[in-house]
Amino acid sequence: MRKLLIFITILLSFIAANSANALPVFPGAEGYGTNTTGGRETGSILCKVNSAADTNTGCCGTACSIAEPSPTVCRGTFRYCATVGATPRMIVFRTGGNIVLSGDLNMNDPHMSIFGQTAPGSGIVISSTGNNGVNNRNIQLGASDVLIQSMRFRVDDFDYSTNACVSPSENSLDVSTPTGGINNIVIDHCSLSWACNEILNLGWYKDNTNFTLSWSIISEGFHLDTGTDKYGFGMNTGDITGLTYYHNLSAHNGGRNFKMGGYETLDGSGKPITDMNSFTNGEAINNIIYNWSTNSLQIFENQNYIPTAEEPARDIKVDIINNYWKHGIDTEPFIGWSHEIIAAVDANELAQKADAFVFISGNYSDWHPTAFDVDSQWANLVTGDSGSVSKSRVRACTPPSNVSITQSATDAYNAVLNSAGAMSSLNPRDSVDTSVINDVRTGTGNQIYGRDAAFPTYTAGTAPTDSDLDGLPDTWENNDGCASTNPSLADTNTNGTLDWQEDCDGDGYWNIEEYATSLISTSAGDTTAPAAPSGLAVL
Numbered sequence: 001m002r003k004l005l006i007f008i009t010i011l012l013s014f015i016a017a018n019s020a021n022a023l024p025v026f027p028g029a030e031g032y033g034t035n036t037t038g039g040r041e042t043g044s045i046l047c048k049v050n051s052a053a054d055t056n057t058g059c060c061g062t063a064c065s066i067a068e069p070s071p072t073v074c075r076g077t078f079r080y081c082a083t084v085g086a087t088p089r090m091i092v093f094r095t096g097g098n099i100v101l102s103g104d105l106n107m108n109d110p111h112m113s114i115f116g117q118t119a120p121g122s123g124i125v126i127s128s129t130g131n132n133g134v135n136n137r138n139i140q141l142g143a144s145d146v147l148i149q150s151m152r153f154r155v156d157d158f159d160y161s162t163n164a165c166v167s168p169s170e171n172s173l174d175v176s177t178p179t180g181g182i183n184n185i186v187i188d189h190c191s192l193s194w195a196c197n198e199i200l201n202l203g204w205y206k207d208n209t210n211f212t213l214s215w216s217i218i219s220e221g222f223h224l225d226t227g228t229d230k231y232g233f234g235m236n237t238g239d240i241t242g243l244t245y246y247h248n249l250s251a252h253n254g255g256r257n258f259k260m261g262g263y264e265t266l267d268g269s270g271k272p273i274t275d276m277n278s279f280t281n282g283e284a285i286n287n288i289i290y291n292w293s294t295n296s297l298q299i300f301e302n303q304n305y306i307p308t309a310e311e312p313a314r315d316i317k318v319d320i321i322n323n324y325w326k327h328g329i330d331t332e333p334f335i336g337w338s339h340e341i342i343a344a345v346d347a348n349e350l351a352q353k354a355d356a357f358v359f360i361s362g363n364y365s366d367w368h369p370t371a372f373d374v375d376s377q378w379a380n381l382v383t384g385d386s387g388s389v390s391k392s393r394v395r396a397c398t399p400p401s402n403v404s405i406t407q408s409a410t411d412a413y414n415a416v417l418n419s420a421g422a423m424s425s426l427n428p429r430d431s432v433d434t435s436v437i438n439d440v441r442t443g444t445g446n447q448i449y450g451r452d453a454a455f456p457t458y459t460a461g462t463a464p465t466d467s468d469l470d471g472l473p474d475t476w477e478n479n480d481g482c483a484s485t486n487p488s489l490a491d492t493n494t495n496g497t498l499d500w501q502e503d504c505d506g507d508g509y510w511n512i513e514e515y516a517t518s519l520i521s522t523s524a525g526d527t528t529a530p531a532a533p534s535g536l537a538v539l
Contacts (some may be wrong), residue, residue, distance in 0.1 A: 023508045025147045025186050027517050030403045031212030031244025036184035038147035039113035040510055041088035046471045046500050047074045047081035052097030056080050069469050069490035070498055082107045090512050092471055094463040096121030096427060101128045101137035110143040115516040117150035121461020123427030125152035142177035145184045150422045150520055156194040158222055158450045165196035176204035183209045189520050190216045191422040191433050194451055197233060204238035212244040217421040219436045221253040223447040232447050234258050243282040244401055249420050251290040251436050252447045260318055261300035281398050283319040285405055286412035290440045291328025298342045316357045317398045324409040325365035330447045340365050359397045364409035424519040431456045471500040476515050
C-alpha cells in the first residue's frame with residue numbers, strides 16, 4: 001500500500017508539473033485560453049487556402065490536379081479548410097483578398113490553428129460587403145481549442161439602401177453556440193469592425209471556459225439611433241470562467257469596451273431561463289480604450305437576478321490592471337455614463353454579494369485627471385451612471401493566469417499602437433486600422449453610423465516560393481537555423497512525417513508554427529514611440 005501511495009504521489013506530481021509547463025498555443029501566448037494545442041494534434045492536416053472565393057471546394061494529396069506531397073496536405077478555399085470535418089488542422093494562406101461570404105460561415109470543428117499572417121498581398125479579410133446589407137452573413141465559431149491569428153473580420157451588416165441594420169447577423173465574429181461548453185479559444189493580432197450589435201461576441205450561452213483576446217483591434221461599431229438598441233458596441237461576453245483581455249485597442253465604439261459578465265433571461269419569479277449567470281476570473285490588462293460614449297469597460301452581473309437555492313448567484317471576479325483610457329469627441333456628450341469603469345449591478349444584487357469582486361490597479365486616464373490618485377483606485381468605478389461602489393469591494397488580485405504583467409499603462413499605450421491588429425511581414429495594416437491608429441495618436445475621429453468610406457481593396461499578392469509544397473517557404477527552410485529541412489523535399493528525413501509537422505529545434509512547436517510565429521510580433525513590441533500624450537492621470 002505504501003508503495004502504491006508513493007507511486008500515486010509521484011504520478012500526481014508529474015501530471016501537475018507537466019500541466020504547469022504545458023506549451024502555450026504559440027510562443028509568447030499569454031492568458032487563460034492559451035493552454036491548448038490548437039491544431040497541433042496527432043493526425044493533423046495542413047490546409048492551404050489558395051483562393052479568396054467563397055465556395056466549398058478543395059482537395060488533398062494526390063486528389064489535387066497538382067498532387068500535394070501527402071494526404072495530410074490539402075488546399076482549397078477558406079470555407080473548405082475551416083469546415084472540412086473533425087480532423088485537427090493548421091490553416092495557412094497562399095493568397096490574400098476579400099472573402100465575401102455567400103452564406104453563413106459556421107466553424108464547428110475543434111483543434112484548428114488559423115494563420116492569417118501567412119497571407120501575401122493585402123492579407124485576408126472576411127466580409128459580406130457587396131450584399132449591401134441584404135442577406136448579410138454570420139461568422140460563428142462554435143468549437144473548442146482554436147487559435148485565430150492575424151485575420152480581419154469586417155462583415156458590415158448595414159443596409160445602405162434603407163439606412164438600417166440587418167438581423168440577425170449583427171456581429172462581425174460570434175464565438176458561441178447554443179449548447180455552450182466552448183473552451184480554450186485564442187484570438188490574437190486580429191482586426192474586427194463594423195457591426196450593428198457587438199463587433200465581437202465571446203462565450204454567449206453557458207459553461208464556457210478559458211478565452212484570450214490579445215493584441216487585437218476592435219473598432220467602429222455602428223452607433224445608430226439609441227431607440228433601436230444599437231449603440232456601436234465593442235465586445236460582449238456571456239457565461240465564462242477565465243477570460244484574458246490583453247493588449248487590445250477598442251476605438252470609436254459607443255459601449256461595451258468591453259463588457260464582462262453574464263446576462264439572465266428571467267421568468268416571472270426571477271428564476272433564470274437561460275442559465276448564463278457565471279463570470280469569474282476575468283482580467284483586462286494593458287489595453288487602450290479610446291472615444292467611448294454610452295459606457296466604457298462594463299462589469300455586468302446578473303442584472304435583476306434573484307438567487308435561489310437551486311440556482312445561486314456566482315460572483316464575478318475581475319482584475320483591471322494597467323489599462324489606458326483616452327477620451328474623444330464622442331465621450332463628452334454622455335458625461336453621466338462616461339466613467340471609465342461601470343459596474344452594472346443593481347443595489348439589490350450588490351447588497352447580496354458577500355465578497356469583493358473587482359481588483360483595480362495601475363490604470364491611466366486623461367478624462368478625469370482630478371478624480372484619480374494612487375491611493376484611490378475606486379474613484380471612477382460606479383454602479384450604473386451614479387453612485388460609487390464602496391472600497392469594501394476591493395480584494396486581492398484573482399489567482400493569475402499565465403500573464404506576466406510587466407508593462408505600465410503608458411508603455412502599453414505605445415506597444416498597442418505599434419503592434420496590435422492584423423498585420424505581418426507579408427501583409428501590412430489595412431487602411432481601416434491605419435486610420436483608427438492615427439485617430440488614437442492624434443485624438444481625432446469619431447464614431448460612425450455606417451461605413452463612411454469605400455471598402456478597402458485587398459490584393460491577392462504572390463505567395464513565397466514553396467518548391468516542395470510542404471507549406472514552408474524555401475527562404476524559411478534555408479534560414480530556419482535548424483539545418484534539418486530541405487526546401488526541395490517535403491519529408492527531408494524520409495521518416496513519414498512531413499517537414500511542416502517536424503520540430504526541428506526541439507522546443508515542442510512544429511515547424512509550421514515556428515514559421516507563422518516568425519511573421520508577426522507577439523511580444524510587447526516597441527514602447528518608445530510615439531510619445532504618450534500629456535495630461536496623463538492615474539486611475
